Amino acid sequence: MSCTKKDLSPRSELLQPPTNAHLQAISIVDENTTWISGHDATFVLTKDAGKSWELFTHPTGDSLQFRDVHGFDDEKAILMTAGSGPLSRIFTFTVPDQWEENFVMEDSLGFLDCIDFWDDQKGIAYGDAIDNYPYILLTSDGGKTWNRADSTNMPKAGKGEGGFAASGTCVTTGENGKAWIATGAGGNCRFLITEDYGQSWKEVDSPLVTGDAAGNTSVSFIGDVGVVTGGDLLVADDYTDNCAFSIDGGKTWNLSGEPQTTGAFYGSAITKIENQTFAFASGPNGIDYTTDLGQTWITLDSTNYWAISIKGNIGYASGPAGKILKISLQP
Numbered sequence: 001m002s003c004t005k006k007d008l009s010p011r012s013e014l015l016q017p018p019t020n021a022h023l024q025a026i027s028i029v030d031e032n033t034t035w036i037s038g039h040d041a042t043f044v045l046t047k048d049a050g051k052s053w054e055l056f057t058h059p060t061g062d063s064l065q066f067r068d069v070h071g072f073d074d075e076k077a078i079l080m081t082a083g084s085g086p087l088s089r090i091f092t093f094t095v096p097d098q099w100e101e102n103f104v105m106e107d108s109l110g111f112l113d114c115i116d117f118w119d120d121q122k123g124i125a126y127g128d129a130i131d132n133y134p135y136i137l138l139t140s141d142g143g144k145t146w147n148r149a150d151s152t153n154m155p156k157a158g159k160g161e162g163g164f165a166a167s168g169t170c171v172t173t174g175e176n177g178k179a180w181i182a183t184g185a186g187g188n189c190r191f192l193i194t195e196d197y198g199q200s201w202k203e204v205d206s207p208l209v210t211g212d213a214a215g216n217t218s219v220s221f222i223g224d225v226g227v228v229t230g231g232d233l234l235v236a237d238d239y240t241d242n243c244a245f246s247i248d249g250g251k252t253w254n255l256s257g258e259p260q261t262t263g264a265f266y267g268s269a270i271t272k273i274e275n276q277t278f279a280f281a282s283g284p285n286g287i288d289y290t291t292d293l294g295q296t297w298i299t300l301d302s303t304n305y306w307a308i309s310i311k312g313n314i315g316y317a318s319g320p321a322g323k324i325l326k327i328s329l330q331p
Helices: none
Strands: 009-014 023-028 034-038 042-046 054-057 066-071 076-081 089-094 098-104 112-117 123-127 135-139 171-173 179-182 190-194 202-205 214-222 225-232 243-246 267-273 276-283 286-290 298-301 307-311 314-318 324-330
Touching (some): 112 171, 123 171, 225 267
Antiparallel strands (some): 034 042, 042 054, 112 123, 179 190, 214 225, 225 243, 276 286, 314 324
8 A cells, every 4th residue: 555645735824913014024044933024123033933923123213124134043133224325234133132233335325135144154235236336245254244245257237227125035045155136127137146155246137027117026046946026016916027937046047927916026935845846926916826837826815925935844924014924835
């Protein structure tokens, strides 16, 4: 007698919000520990898989917008704020209330969009272009100091090119020094790819829609399989070319089938469990997922979620008014 494992499918549970702040970046450390950051200088932490949340705020008040977060463990995280000039900052936070300011944007035209880390020392931040080259920051000491990447080995920036600071996922890191930056805006739409921890970069075109407020918004990888989401942020109730997949580490991309949810997607996530790959796209009109690399899509939720993150078989989505949705991949 033989037995066959049942395929997994996503189940969702709306959690009790710990805050009314707009939550728009998620960092899953492990199955129990997750950090979620947002507006009003607010961020939250769970140590018990979402059953309860600790609420934190920056002591200077609610002017800061924590558009991205990277948790190292259940006590320490790096937080990035977005905004013009000095409103773009990077902090180290240690529970319960220890702050260290690591970076302040000096250029008034600067605007940070997202951060990620390869390990507990090497990290990367990306922001809108302020000159002829992409604005990329690197750290090799756990976020204590940040320096702009050498422009010698990178393509020039397009006019008005940058990232969308909507879900904390316009840059994602991979194994062995790989990282992918998803760019857009100003008619630009491409990927910046490194394989040596940001020392050199190459560009790859994206098939997503272009426009003043269009392009790539989010990129996620599991191994060499990646998903990019985006669209035209000015088109809320119609379809544009807003999702694509790569199976060769980002060298080539192919548009997916048409999602069920209309409008632009702000966030993406991808995970693989045994022989099943799940990719998710989240945005103001809802969350869709696919199990066949975008050939077909299924709607998981039809309300507003800007950010989504999956690690293993556990994930979260977050959005306005402190909304947090827990996602579990179950038989």
